Amino acid sequence: xxxxxxxxxxxxxxxxxxxxxxxxxxxxxxxxxxxxxxxxxxxxxxxxxxxxxxxxxxxxxxxxxxxxxxxxxxxxxxxxxxxxxxxxxxxxxxxxxxxxxxxxxxxxxxxxxxxxxxxxxxxxxxxxxx
Ligand SMILES: [Zn+2]
Numbered sequence: 500x501x502x503x504x505x506x507x508x509x510x511x512x513x514x515x516x517x518x519x520x521x522x523x524x525x526x527x528x529x530x531x532x533x534x535x536x537x538x539x540x541x542x543x544x545x546x547x548x549x550x551x552x553x554x555x556x557x558x559x560x561x562x563x564x565x566x567x568x569x570x571x572x573x574x575x576x577x578x579x580x581x582x583x584x585x586x587x588x589x590x591x592x593x594x595x596x597x598x599x600x601x602x603x604x605x606x607x608x609x610x611x612x613x614x615x616x617x618x619x620x621x622x623x624x625x626x627x628x629x
Contacts, residue, residue, distance in 0.1 A: 512547040513540040513578050527553050531620070535590030535613035536583035538620040543578045543596060559614055559621035573598035573605070588615035593628065 507520035515522045523544040532538035538557060545553040551567040558564070581593040590613040597606050611625040 512544045515540060531618060535585050535592050535620055536580060538613060538622065539580070539583070539592040539594060539611060540578065542622060543575070546572060547575045557622055559623045562624050573600060576604065589613070590620065
């Protein structure tokens with residue numbers, strides 16, 4: 500089934516309450532994310548919109564996979580940012596992402612680490628909270 504891309508004025512898929520053009524679209528168009536949370540949100544939205552180029556570009560080179568295949572990725576339904584903080588060039592975002600499967604609504608939870616280099620935030624790695 501073809502995905503419906505949000506138009507710029509529609510609510511952003513990341514659930515911020517802002518329009519796509521006021522939220523994640525500028526990142527997708529090359530503007531640097533100002534905080535780890537903004538980058539994390541733009542990456543969630545990129546998963547929804549299947550923007551694999553953006554996901555790879557915002558992935559730190561030390562942990563970036565050679566390629567991404569989003570064809571079989573889940574149907575993301577909702578993002579919930581539990582907490583986020585940044586200190587210097589390191590940041591962390593704790594989030595829950597919900598998706599629909601044949602068993603109903605599922606949830607994945609992650610604490611993601613972010614690194615800033617040359618003024619740009621990158622996703623580094625994530626772990627499931629204990
Ligand atoms: Zn957004």
